[in-house]
Amino acid sequence: MSKISAIIAGTGSCLPEKRLTNDDLSKIVETNDEWIAQRTGIRERRIVRSDESTATIASQAATRAMRAAHVEPRKLDLIICCTITPEMQTPSTACFVAASLGLDSTPAFDLAAACSGFIYGLETAASFIQAGRYKNVLVIGAETLSRITDYKDRQSCILFGDGAGAALLQASDEPGRGLIYSSLHADGHGWEMLHCSPGSRHPIDETMVGGRRQFLQIRGREVYKFAVARFQEMIEDAISKSGIPKEQIKLIIPHQVNLRIIDSAMEKLGLPMEKAFVNIDKYGNTSAASIPIALDEAVREGKLVKGDIAVFVAFGAGLTWANAVVRM
Numbered sequence: 001m002s003k004i005s006a007i008i009a010g011t012g013s014c015l016p017e018k019r020l021t022n023d024d025l026s027k028i029v030e031t032n033d034e035w036i037a038q039r040t041g042i043r044e045r046r047i048v049r050s051d052e053s054t055a056t057i058a059s060q061a062a063t064r065a066m067r068a069a070h071v072e073p074r075k076l077d078l079i080i081c082c083t084i085t086p087e088m089q090t091p092s093t094a095c096f097v098a099a100s101l102g103l104d105s106t107p108a109f110d111l112a113a114a115c116s117g118f119i120y121g122l123e124t125a126a127s128f129i130q131a132g133r134y135k136n137v138l139v140i141g142a143e144t145l146s147r148i149t150d151y152k153d154r155q156s157c158i159l160f161g162d163g164a165g166a167a168l169l170q171a172s173d174e175p176g177r178g179l180i181y182s183s184l185h186a187d188g189h190g191w192e193m194l195h196c197s198p199g200s201r202h203p204i205d206e207t208m209v210g211g212r213r214q215f216l217q218i219r220g221r222e223v224y225k226f227a228v229a230r231f232q233e234m235i236e237d238a239i240s241k242s243g244i245p246k247e248q249i250k251l252i253i254p255h256q257v258n259l260r261i262i263d264s265a266m267e268k269l270g271l272p273m274e275k276a277f278v279n280i281d282k283y284g285n286t287s288a289a290s291i292p293i294a295l296d297e298a299v300r301e302g303k304l305v306k307g308d309i310a311v312f313v314a315f316g317a318g319l320t321w322a323n324a325v326v327r328m
């Protein structure tokens with residue numbers, strides 16, 4: 001065990017101002033507020049304007065996290081941006097963020113693990129810190145899912161929103177603080193359940209655009225079952241492997257996928273719903289951004305203070321799934 005702890009020294013988030021309500025969507029596809037709210041818990045989501053992008057909202061969230069941690073950009077040793085909606089195919093979104101922070105040699109890279117991305121980023125950052133390599137690592141989860149959402153597909157377009165969240169991970173000699181346990185998982189056999197085609201296998205061409213396969217494709221019911229099972233498994237794993245009794249968990253911050261999924265998993269775990277942080281009603285599913293946005297809100301609302309135990313749990317395309325136990 002490393003003597004260096006990787007603590008969350010500051011958090012920040014950025015939600016675009018533009019709101020897309022369920023009523024707005026009912027004017028575009030055959031749906032209604034009641035169906036969406038009952039089946040998903042979502043009431044509205046935020047959508048970027050045409051002059052905003054993944055890098056602009058990521059930079060805002062990053063700036064706020066650094067301000068909260070009282071760390072200036074030049075003190076950063078590494079920037080990791082977790083996203084599946086990058087600024088461009090190349091260079092990475094993290095490079096755009098670094099440039100916007102005025103940096104010109106700090107290492108920066110993107111990490112793609114879909115909705116599990118932020119937890120993957122957290123473990124990666126903590127590993128660099130615990131190895132003694134870096135002291136200040138910025139982990140960002142940022143998405144503009146509206147750019148890859150098919151607003152003609154009522155099953156998927158109701159689910160997704162845009163946003164960014166960030167955490168500044170810092171080396172500390174306080175034992176038992178910061179990231180105390182995490183586990184990452186992936187099974188590529190399930191890629192078809194949730195995917196967005198454009199890439200090396202299928203470059204964008206007329207046939208793809210004609211079939212609207214440049215957008216996210218989901219098999220909602222299959223993902224639903226996968227998410228409930230993994231949610232439960234990951235919380236049980238976090239409790240047993242970290243040795244933290246479930247009564248000591250202050251807050252579970254799940255990936256905001258569907259209120260029914262969160263409800264059902266919490267019930268199966270015998271945990272009260274008040275222990276789960278939920279903001280899906282306001283933002284929908286923002287993939288890699290959902291946990292850091294929720295974390296930042298929980299901190300700002302005073303629901304997580306120094307010493308509190310938070311458990312993160314996520315699942316998504318890949319398929320990927322992950323958990324993390326953090327002492328704030």
Ligand SMILES: CC(C)(COP(=O)(O)OP(=O)(O)OC[C@H]1O[C@@H](n2cnc3c(N)ncnc32)[C@H](O)[C@@H]1OP(=O)(O)O)[C@@H](O)C(=O)NCCC(=O)NCCS
Pocket residue numbers: 030031032035036039040115154155158159194218219220221223224257258285315316317
């Ligand atoms: C997508 C999801 C909300 C659908 O909810 P569901 O309860 O499984 O609903 P179903 O897909 O079984 O559809 C039920 C009916 O509602 C209809 N329906 C689907 N979307 C609708 C919408 N937006 N508005 C109104 N009706 C809709 C379906 O056509 C179906 O009609 P039918 O019974 O006549 O065939 C749910 O499965 C889900 O949240 N899945 C996971 C989402 C996901 O993949 N997220 C990304 C991964 S992190």
